[in-house]
Amino acid sequence: MLMLKGIAKGFPGVRALNDVDFEARSGEIHALVGENGAGKSTLTRVIAGVHQPDAGTITFDGQPTVWKGPGDAKRHGVHVIYQEFVLFPHLSVAENIFIGHERRNRLGLIDHRRTRADAKALLERFGIDIDPRSRVRDLSVADQQMVEIAKALIHDVKLLILDEPTAVISGREVDVLFERLRRLRDAGVAIVYISHRLEEIFALCDRVTVLKDGGFVASRPIGDVTRDQLIALMVGRNLAELFPTRRGPKTPGAVVVEARDIDVPGRVRGASIALRAGEITGLAGMVGAGRSELALALFGALKKTGGEVFVDGRPVDIGSPRRAIELGIGLVTEDRKGQGLAMLLDVAANVSASTLPEFTRSGLFDHRREATVADEAIASFRIACRGPGTPVAVMSGGNQQKVIVARWARTSTRLLILDEPTRGVDVGAKTEIYRIMQELADRGVAILMISSELPEIVGMSERVVVMREGVVTGELGPGEITEEAVVELATRRMAG
Amino acid sequence: MSAILSRALTGSRTGLLVVLALLVALFAVGAFVSDRFATTGNILNVYEQSTGLALVSLGQTLTVLTGGIDLSVGSVVSLLSMLTSGLIDGRAEMVVPVLAGVLALGTLIGALNGGLIVATGVHPLIVTLGTGAIVQGIALLYGLGPVGGVPLEFDVFAYGTFAGGLSIGATIALTLFLLVSFFLNNTRTGRRIYAVGDDAHAADLMGLPRRRILVGVYAASGFFAALTAIYLVSRFSAGQPYTGANYTLASITPVVVGGTMLTGGRGGVIGTLLGVYLVSLLNNMLNFLDISSHYQLVVQGLVIILAVSVYVEKQRGLA
C-alpha cells in the first residue's frame, strides 16, 4: 500500500528523519516504535502530506507520489489520528466527525439531521455515550480522543495511521478501539500504529518497525522479537546505562514539602504527598490521572479547593507561583514550548527569568552578571548552544529542557518538580537530564519527577507515588518499585 | 425559519441572550421616558437607520469569524461611493453597469486583501490597515470632495419603503443577514469558515481549503463594503472621500456586541444583526432622552465594555 524509501526531514536545529525506509501493507497492523523524539510523528506527517520530505520517495498504491498537502493525501484514503488533537473545540461532535466530508442533501446543503444520526450511530458502535450535539470543548480528554478516532473511521480508508491514540484513554475504550482496528485490518486496510505501550504492540500488531534518533533501525514480524529485544532496539543500549546509578548520599533527608488532602475540582481528590530532601520521588500514573494538576497546585499555579501544604512542617499558603518560588519550589512544566520558555528570548534571559531581582544593581539590570551565570549553566549542564545569547527557539528540545532545569537549579530551590522532563528529548540529552536530577538531589534538593514512562520511573525514583483518576492509589518505597507494581496501582479501581 | 434561528442560537447562545436582554432593556427605558419612542413610526425609523451599519458589519462578521479583521472597509466604502456617483454622474442608463462594476471591484479589493493575508502571513489587522490606507489615498486622488451624482430615483434603496413604511434598504439588509446565516449554518463552506477560525492549524491538518476560505471571506467583506457604498450614495446622493471612514471601527462594535469573538470560530451574523439594532436603537434613544452628544459617546463606549466583558470566557488552567 505504502512504501517510503530514504526519507529525510530536518527542522531548524533538528534532523528529525534521516534515510528512513518504511512499508505499510494492506491487512496488516504495523507498529512504529521508538523513543520520544525518534521521529515517529514526523514520519506520520510526511506520510500524510503535512511535511514535504527533504529527500526520499513515497510510493502509494503502487504509484510514486508527492502529496500536495494533507487534503490530497486524505482524498487518496490516507487518514491520520495525530498525536495532538485535530478538533474544532467550538463545533459540535457531529460536525467535527464529518468536517471535510459533510453530510449533504440533494440541494448540496448540510443535512444536519443525517450528520447527527450518523454521528450517533458511529459513536454507538464505539459504545461511547456522547451527545453528538455537544461542543467538543465540553468533552473530557478521553471522549475527545474517541471523537478523533471515530472521525477517521467514517472514511473509505486505505491507510490509517494512529499516533499514540491510547495516550489519553484507558480500559474499555482501548478494547473497543482494538476491536475496531482488527476489523479494519481484516477488511484490507493498512494500519500504522504508534505507541509507547509495548504490551499494546504485542497485543495488536503484526509487524514492528523501530526508529531511533531519526533513523531506521529494524523492521520485524512481531513474532520474531521479544519485549527485551525490542527495548534494546529502541534504546540501543542497556537501561542500566541510561539511568546513572546514584553515587551520592542515599539516606533521605527531612520532609521539605508535604501536601495533605489536596483537591483540585474535577482533577485531583484528596491527594497527599511528602517530599524529602535529597530524594527523587516519582509520580506515576496514566495520562490524565491528575499528576500535573497536583504539581501545579503545589506550585500555586492552579487553585486548590481543599488541603494543606507544609514547608518544613509549617503550614503555608501558596497562592501563586511567585509565593512558591519564594518558598523554594521550582517547576519544570510538561509543555516546554507552551509554558516553559519565552522562545524568542535567549538562553541567558530564560535562565535568569525566575530570579530577576538577583541581577538588578541599583535599579539597572546587570547583563554581564547574567551572562556569567548563563555561561556557568551552559558549562555545568552541558547545554549545546552558541552561548548565552542563543535564542532558545533554534535549540533542540533536550537543550531547551536543560535551559529550564538550569533556571531552577540556580535558585535557592529546595523542591524541584519536573513534569515529564524527558518528553520529546533525545537519548543523549535524556541521560544528561537524569544526571542533573541526581546531582541536584545530591545537593539536597527534593525532586518530584512526573513521568509516563515506566522505565524512567523505575530507573530513577527512590520512592514512587501513583495516581489514578485524581486519587493517590499508593506509594512504593525503595525495594518495592517494579513496573508491575506501578501498573497495578495506576490501574487500580478505588472504592468510592 | 425557526430552524434557522435555533441553529443560529446554538452557535452563540449567550451572545444572543445578552444582546436581546440589552435591546429589551433599552426599549423599556425608552418607552418609559418618551411616549413617542415606542411608536411604530419610530421603530420603523430605527429599522431604516440600521441599514448602512448592518451591511458593513455583515461582511466584518465573516472576517472576524475566521479570527481576522478587515480594517480597510471604511476606505473601501469611501472609494466605491465616489466611484458610484462619479461614474453614474446623473445618467440613469449608467446605473446598472456601474453598480455591477462597483460590486465586482469591492469583491476584488477584498479578495486582494485575502490574497495578501495568505501570501504574506502577516496579521490581517496589519494587512488591511495597509490596504485601507492605499485605498483611502486613491479615493482622495479621485476627488477631495463629493463627486458626481445619481438620478433622483436612486434614493429608493435608502429611503424607499414598502407598503406599511417598511424600509426597502433595511429589509434587503435583513434578508442578506438571513441568507448569510443560512449559508454559514447549512453549507459546507459556511461550517468550514467556523472551523478555520476555531483552529487554523487543525484546519490545515484536516486538509480544509483554508487559504481559499480566507480569500473568499475577505472578498465577501469587500462585496458588502461595496453594497454599503451604494447604499450611502443612495442616502447621500453623492460619494465623498471620507464617507465610510467611521465604519472601519464602527463595523466591529455590532460584531463583538453580538457575541462573535475576535479570536474567531464563535458567533454568527444573527448576533451581529441584533448588535446593529442595538447600536441603532441606542443612538435613537439617546436622541430621545435629550442626552447631550458628548455623553452619547460615553454611553456607547460603556455599552461596548459591558457587552464584551460578559462574553469573556472563564479562564481555564494556567495563566
Added chain:
Amino acid sequence: MAKPLDAALAPAPFRQHLSRYGILIFLLAVLAVGGLAAPGFLSGANVSNMLLQFAPLGIVVIGQTFVILVRGLDLSVASVMATAAVTATAFNGVNADVPFVFATAIAIGMAVGLVNGLLVTRRRVSPFLATLATMIVLQGARTAWTQGAPSGNVPPLFRTIGAGTFNGIPYNIVFLVAVAILAAVALHRSAFGRRVFITGGNPVTAHLVGIRSDLVTLLAYVVSGACAALAGLVLAGFVGVVDNFVGRGFELDSIVAAVVGGIALSGGKGTVAGALTGAAILVAISNLVVMLGLPVQMQIILKGVVIIVAASFYVKRGR
C-alpha cells in the same frame, strides 16, 4: 542522529545584521534617495522641520511599543493626546500653569492606561476592544468637559517646548530623547524590561517564573497613557492652539510605525530604537512626498505600502 544543528543553523553574520539593522538601512536609503531626488530634502531647515514633527509621533510610538510588547494594542492614544492638549489650555494659559498642566495631563494619561490595563488583565477584554471603548468614552468625556470645541490659551512655555528651536534643533526633540532613553533603559537595561519581554514572549512562562504578568501588562498600558499625554502636550505646544484635531490619526500611525520598526504584534519582540526608526521612516516619507511635489495623497498610499512590505519582511525573517 537528531543532533542539534544549532551551530550550523546560526544565521550568518550578514543575515543577522540585515535583520537587526535592516530597518535602519531602509531609513538611510529613504534619506539618501530623498536627498538626491529632492534638493532641499536634507537641508538644515527641512531636517529641523522633520525633527519637529518626529518628536510627538516618536513619543507615542514608544508608549505603543510597551503595549505591543505585552501582546496588546493601544487605540486610545490619540484620544489621550487630545485630552492632554485640552488640559494645556484648561488653566489660565500662563507659564505658572505649566507644572499643573504637566501633572494633570500625565495623570489623566496614566488613569486611562490604568483603565485599559484593568480591562485587559482583569476583565480579559481584548486590547483592541478595551482601548477602542476607552477611546470613545474619553472622547465623550473630553467634549463634555469642553462643551464641544476646546478653547483657551496654551502657556507660552509650551510654545517654546513644542515649536522652538535652538540652532535648528527643536526643543521637543529633547523630550523625545529623554523619553527614549528612559524607555530604552527600562526595556533593555532593567528587570522591569525583562519582565515585559517575558510576559509578551510567553505569558504562561512569565506566570510560572513568578512574574506578575498582569501587573507588567497594566504598567505597559500606564506607560503608553503617560507617553500619549506627554506627546499631546508637545503637540499642543507645536501647533500653539488646541482643537479636536490634535492627535487625530496618531493611534494608527503609532501602530504602523511600531510594526514598521519591527515590534511584533505577537509580542515580546522589538526595541525602542527600532520603533523610533519606524516612526522616522513615516515622517521622512511623508515629507519626501511633499518635497518631490507628489500629490499629498501619496503620503497615505505609501504609508500603506510600507507597512505591508515591512510586516511581510519581518514575517519572513521570523520563519
Added chain:
Amino acid sequence: GPYEGAPRTFLFNPAQEICFKDTSQYKKEGPYVIGFSNAGLGDSWRVVMQHSVIKAAAEHKDKIKQLIVTDAGHDDAKQVADIQDLISRQVDLLLVSANTEQALDPAISRAMQRGIPVVMVDRRIASDNFISFVTASDTMMGRLFAQWIVEKLNGQGNVIMLAGQAGSSPNEIRTRAAMQVFNQHPGIKILDTVYSDWSPVKGKQVMQAAISKYGREINAVWSAHGLQTPGSIEAFIEAGWKDGEIPPHTTSDVNGPLQLALQHKVPMLEVGYPPAMGGVGIDVALKVLDGQTVPCIYEINSQIATTDGDETASIRRDLPISEMVVPNGPADMLVTGGMGPDYNPTTYSVDYPR
C-alpha cells in the same frame, strides 16, 4: 465705528431679484417644538453658534416649548439619522446646519416633502429645498477675500487656497466665488488647494507641507475662515519668515489671527461671518411658524476690517484690525460672537426650554 447697515449684498446687487417665500402654510399655534440638528461642534465657531441658538431659544420661552439639539459629530450618516429622529419626535420645525451640502440634501428635501419646514443656518444643502438659509453671504466673503488678494498682489502672484472642510457649503461656496474672481486674473496662479477642516492644527500641518514645497514662491494665502489662519501664520514663522515678510492672509471672526497679524506685521483682511447667526436662525424659524414671508436667503451683516495701510481700491474697511482685536483675549475667542462680554464657551449655560 463698525458698519451697522443692511447687508451690502442686499443693497448693492441691482441685478439680483431677491427671492421671498410665503410661509403661511406652516403657520401654527405655539408654543413650538423646534429641532436643531447641528453638523457638529468640531470648531470653536460652531460652539458659539450653537450657544447663540440656545440663547435665542431661552429668550423666546413664551413661544418655544422645547428646543431639541442634536449634534452629529461631523458624520453625515449620524446627521441624517438625527434629522429622522427629530422628525420622529414630531418637531414643528427643523433648524439645520448641514455637515455637507450634498449628503444631507435627500434627507432634508424629504423632510420638506413631508411638510416639515426647514430653516438652514450657516451650512446649507445643495438644492433649494428649504425655506430659508441664514448666513452672512459666503459668496461675498469668498469674493472679497480674492479681490483683495488680487489687488494686494497687483494682479501678479501665487496663492495658496487654505480651504475648510471639503463638501461643507461655506467652504464650497466661498471657494467657488473666490475662483470666479481669481480666474479673471491670468497673472494669479493657484499653487495648491489644501484642506484644514477648519482646524488650526491641521491648518498648520498642511501649510507646513505647502511651505516646504513652494517656499518663498507663495505670495498670499486665501483662507476660507479665521479658524485655520493662525496655523498658517505659525507655519510661516516657524519656517523662518521674519516679521513683515509673511504673505497677506485673509481671516474671519477669530481673535488669534488678528493678534498675530499685528504682532508679526502680516497684511490681513477680515470679513466677518458672525456665529450670532445661530440666534437669527431661531428668529427666522419663529417667523416661519408665524406664517410670515421670509427671504430665501437671510443674510446677516458682516463687517470688514484690515490691517493699517492694507485697504485696496475695492476693499474699504469698517474698522481697523487694531480696533477689532482683543489684545489680551484668548486666541480662539470669537470677536464677532455677540454673546456678551462675560461669555465663556466652556462654562456657558442658560436655562432654555428643553
